[in-house]
Amino acid sequence: xxxxxxxxxxxxxxxxxxxxxxxxxxxxxxxxxxxxxxxxxxxxxxxxxxxxxxxxxxxxxxxxxxxxxxxxxxxxxxxxxxxxxxxxxxxxxxxxxxxxxxxxxxxxxxxxxxxxxxxxxxxxxxxxxxxxxxxxxxxxxxxxxxxxxxxxxxxxxxxxxxxxxxxxxxxxxxxxxxxxxxxxxxxxxxxxxxxxxxxxxxxxxxxxxxxxxxxxxxxxxxxxxxxxxxxxxxxxxxxxxxxxxxxxxxxxxxxxxxxxxxxxxxxxxxxxxxxxxxxxxxxxxxxxxxxxxxxxxxxxxx
Amino acid sequence: xxxxxxxxxxxxxxxxxxxxxxxxxxxxxxxxxxxxxxxxxxxxxxxxxxxxxxxxxxxxxxxxxxxxxxxxxxxxxxxxxxxxxxxxxxxxxxxxxxxxxxxxxxxxxxxxxxxxxxxxxxxxxxxxxxxxxxxxxxxxxxxxxxxxxxxxxxxxxxxxxxxxxxxxxxxxxxxxxxxxxxxxxxxxxxxxxxxxxxxxxxxxxxxxxxxxxxxxxxxxxxxxxxxxxxxxxxxxxxxxxxxxxxxxxxxxxxxxxxxxxxxxxxxxxxxxxxxxxxxxxxxxxxxxxxxxxxxxxxxxxx
Numbered sequence: 001x002x003x004x005x006x007x008x009x010x011x012x013x014x015x016x017x018x019x020x021x022x023x024x025x026x027x028x029x030x031x032x033x034x035x036x037x038x039x040x041x042x043x044x045x046x047x048x049x050x051x052x053x054x055x056x057x058x059x060x061x062x063x064x065x066x067x068x069x070x071x072x073x074x075x076x077x078x079x080x081x082x083x084x085x086x087x088x089x090x091x092x093x094x095x096x097x098x099x100x101x102x103x104x105x106x107x108x109x110x111x112x113x114x115x116x117x118x119x120x121x122x123x124x125x126x127x128x129x130x131x132x133x134x135x136x137x138x139x140x141x142x143x144x145x146x147x148x149x150x151x152x153x154x155x156x157x158x159x160x161x162x163x164x165x166x167x168x169x170x171x172x173x174x175x176x177x178x179x180x181x182x183x184x185x186x187x188x189x190x191x192x193x194x195x196x197x198x199x200x201x202x203x204x205x206x207x208x209x210x211x212x213x214x215x216x217x218x219x220x221x222x223x224x225x226x227x228x229x230x231x232x233x234x235x236x237x238x239x240x241x242x243x244x245x246x247x248x249x250x251x252x253x254x255x256x257x258x259x260x261x262x263x264x265x266x267x268x269x270x271x272x273x274x275x276x277x278x279x280x281x282x283x284x285x286x287x288x289x290x291x292x293x294x295x296x297x298x299x300x301x302x
Numbered sequence: 303x304x305x306x307x308x309x310x311x312x313x314x315x316x317x318x319x320x321x322x323x324x325x326x327x328x329x330x331x332x333x334x335x336x337x338x339x340x341x342x343x344x345x346x347x348x349x350x351x352x353x354x355x356x357x358x359x360x361x362x363x364x365x366x367x368x369x370x371x372x373x374x375x376x377x378x379x380x381x382x383x384x385x386x387x388x389x390x391x392x393x394x395x396x397x398x399x400x401x402x403x404x405x406x407x408x409x410x411x412x413x414x415x416x417x418x419x420x421x422x423x424x425x426x427x428x429x430x431x432x433x434x435x436x437x438x439x440x441x442x443x444x445x446x447x448x449x450x451x452x453x454x455x456x457x458x459x460x461x462x463x464x465x466x467x468x469x470x471x472x473x474x475x476x477x478x479x480x481x482x483x484x485x486x487x488x489x490x491x492x493x494x495x496x497x498x499x500x501x502x503x504x505x506x507x508x509x510x511x512x513x514x515x516x517x518x519x520x521x522x523x524x525x526x527x528x529x530x531x532x533x534x535x536x537x538x539x540x541x542x543x544x545x546x547x548x549x550x551x552x553x554x555x556x557x558x559x560x561x562x563x564x565x566x567x568x569x570x571x572x573x574x575x576x577x578x579x580x581x582x583x584x585x586x587x588x589x590x591x592x593x594x595x596x597x598x599x600x601x602x603x604x
Contacts (some may be wrong), residue, residue, distance in 0.1 A: 054485030057493040060598065084496045084598065114497035119380075142500075166478055175477030176468055183356030191359040194386045195416035198444075232511075296362065296386065 002032040002046045003151065005039075006141055006165035022169045028253045030261075035163065043250045047076070050111050050139070050163075058081040066096030070105045078109040080140060086120050088110060090127045097133055108162070109137040119147075120159045125158040139163060145172070146271055190292040201285050202292040207233040216263050222282035304334040306350045307341075308443055308467035326443065326469045330555045332563075349378070352413050352441070352465075358385040368398030372407045380411040380441060388414060388422050392429045411439040411462070419450075422461045427460040441465060447474070448573055457526065492594040503587050504594040509535040518565050524584035529601055539556045 005026035023039035033046035040047045051069055062083065070077045079096065081089030091202060097107040097170035110128070112120055117140050140152070141163030149162055182200045183191050190202035201221070208220045208230030222228050236258050237244055248256075267274045307328035317572055325341035335348035340348045353371055361367035362383065372379045381398065383391030392412060399409040412430070414422055419442050430438050442454070443465030484502045485493050492504035503523070510522045510532025524530050539546055550558075569576045 053495050053497070054483075054488075054493075057485045057495060058488045071468060082497045086498075113498045116498075170478040172477060175474060176472040178468060181356075183359045186356075186360045191356075193355050193359060195355070196386045196388075196418075198416045 001149075001159070002161040003030065004139070004161055004163045005034040005036065005168060006163040008107040024250055026164075026168055026290050028257050029248050030254065030258065031164075032161070045250060048078070048161075048163075049141075050078040051080045053080065053083050053113075056080060062089055062092040063095050066093060067099050070096065070100040070107065071103070074105045077105060077107045078111055079107065080111045080113060081124070082112055082114045083131065086115055087123055090124045094127065094131045094133060097136060098131075107133075107136055109139045111141060111163070113138040115141075117142075117152055117159070121152075121157045121159050126290035127229070137161065140166070143167065150271060156190050161190050161263075189295065192289060192292045192296075194293075201281065201289055203285065203288045205234070207284070209233055211263065214263055215265050216277070218280065220280050220282055221285060223284040223288055226282055228282060261262040303451075303461070304463040305332065306441070306443075306463055306465045307333050307336040307338065307470060308465040312434060315391060327554055328466075328470055329552050330559055332556065332560065333466075334463070347552060350380070350441075350463075350465075353382045355382065355385050355415075358382060364391055365397050368395060369401050370411065372398065372402040373405070376402075376407040379407060379409045380413055381409065382413045382415060383426070384414050384416045386418055392410040393427045395438075396429065396433045398434060399438060400433075409435075409438050411441045413441045413443060413465070415442075415444040417455055419461070420457050423454075423459045423461050438462065443467070445469065446483040452573060455465055491597065492590050494594045495593070495599075502589055503583065505587065505590045507536070507587070511535055513565065516565055516573065517567050518579070519567070520580035520582065522582050522584055523587060525586040525590055528584055528586040 003026075004179055005023050020036060020039045020042050023034040023036045023045055024043050027034065027039075027043070029046045033048045034040075035047075035048060035050060036049060036064055039045045051065075055069070056062055056065045059068070062081070066079045069079070076101065079089075079093040081093050083089065093107070093110050100107060110124060112124065121138050121140065121233075124138060128134065128138075137160035138158060139161045140157075140159050143166070144162050144164045145167040152159060182193060184200070184202050185191060185204060192202040193200045204224035206224050206226070208222060208228050210217050210220070210230045219233075220230055261269075266275060307325050311514060315414050322338060322341045322344050325336045325338045325347055326345050329336065329341075329345070329347045335350045336342075337350060338347075339349060342348045345508065353367075357371070358364055358367045358603060361370070364383070368381045371381070379402065380394045381391075383395050395409070395412050402409060406505060414426065419536075423440050426440055429468065430436065430440075439462035440460060442459075442461045442464045445468070446466045447465050448467040454461060484495060486502065487493060494504040495502045506526035508526050508528070510524060510525055510530050512519050512522070512532045521535075522530055522532055564569075567579075568580060
């Protein structure tokens with residue numbers, strides 16, 4: 001099963017997002033390719049093109065629209081079959097694929113963008129197979145997210161690829177991430193905030209990751225220079241406003257992401273809620289916090 | 303009660319939003335001003351500045367930090383009082399306000415950014431009043447949204463203004479809006495899509511809004527040129543790539559928005575779920591759909 005990033009026009013409180021950047025992020029996270037043409041030019045991400053409903057609507061006949069598309073794009077032939085009636089569209093795709101085949105053009109896939117994907121994918125698979133076209137794959141798009149994909153595959157839907165757009169670039173269950181810069185050191189002295197529910201730890205830090213047989217088992221947050229066991233995660237990447245190593249490319253970053261995902265423990269790879277990953281605070285930081293609290297007079301000196 | 307748009311650093315799936323555009327949208331929607339300094343320069347939006355926790359942390363004493371801030375910004379003095387302990391911060395603010403007052407600098411407000419806002423705002427109000435400073439207002443920020451504001455005001459919290467950031471530019475309950483361009487006419491003929499759950503109406507359209515005593519009572523979607531009762535909402539704004547009227551400014555747009563909000567029926571102004579606003583389809587469009595369906599052979603000609 002492959003994932004394709006679709007063009008989207010997300011409008012979020014008046015902000016139009018930059019689609020090639022989302023495509024790049026999708027590719028890095030494991031998507032096979034994209035329908036966003038500019039992302040190939042900018043980042044070398046493979047294109048899996050398909051047609052728009054408007055293209056089908058502009059023709060009087062679906063079959064003629066499919067044949068014209070195949071002649072114009074002989075290396076990338078996917079038919080959108082749900083504009084009027086998906087099963088009629090599948091039969092039009094069979095006719096178009098046969099006509100194109102005689103001209104030496106191979107049809108890769110059909111795309112379903114609406115309706116009951118489980119029932120329709122089975123019926124469309126059956127129409128394609130009965131007509132001797134088992135090599136034509138089925139691509140599904142339209143409000144697809146990870147929950148829908150899991151359910152369709154678990155139910156045995158014969159779907160070869162999913163196109164994901166809107167629900168990739170906006171999360172429904174966690175639409176924003178809070179983040180803030182906080183002062184930890186000033187004039188060589190550790191600083192901290194004690195605000196209720198928003199207290200911070202003072203000082204310069206390092207995060208040390210412990211692995212067992214290549215699988216992450218826990219992180220330790222320690223004061224910088226505190227020589228604890230584990231692989232340090234914080235490294236200097238810029239100096240004097242200059243990067244210290246050359247930029248990587250999306251394919252390399254995607255391979256690195258895959259290896260990192262493989263080091264996640266099984267319980268963190270589930271879609272459902274999972275136990276928290278263990279993160280501990282080193283005694284060095286606890287001591288530093290006590291020192292900082294004393295220096296701002298929050299607790300009495302012993 | 304006033305609303306202030308706060309600086310935020312929202313990170314949404316790797317996309318950093320352009321803060322002054324969000325500020326402009328907030329101001330148009332009714333916010334009194336912003337803490338985003340660039341928005342004053344770009345759009346003339348009033349600034350309500352306040353300090354960062356890092357500023358307080360950098361000083362050894364809250365009172366000294368407040369006094370230094372007031373001397374540097376004598377026209378815009380709001381103290382952030384929750385860095386260590388909000389009630390101690392309120393007493394430091396009282397001392398700082400008295401010292402600044404002798405220098406001719408008036409303190410406008412204190413800001414609470416954490417903790418139990420209902421209890422703390424009452425205690426802080428009491429400290430300020432008991433010290434003869436009833437003119438100092440209370441501003442609250444920190445994960446504020448419309449639900450929290452309604453609850454705090456209903457519970458009688460003496461809060462004069464709310465600063466809203468993250469939950470203004472990303473909606474938790476409706477994080478994205480689907481939108482798509484669809485082909486409605488091609489080569490002078492009406493076109494439509496019949497996809498399950500995604501069918502479209504063909505042809506060029508006008509939307510006619512009906513008002514009673516200045517309050518909206520319903521919209522009618524009709525074919526363009528179908529002379530129905532109501533105020534037309536669709537108007538030509540560009541021709542040959544040029545706008546047909548000069549751009550407006552945010553203050554004028556905000557006034558227009560306010561007048562439009564006042565024309566909403568009472569049931570659409572509630573935070574809780576409400577009945578749908580009535581939108582009807584004109585017989586002209588229903589007829590056009592039948593014609594378009596016949597032309598693509600979806601239904602038999604009678």
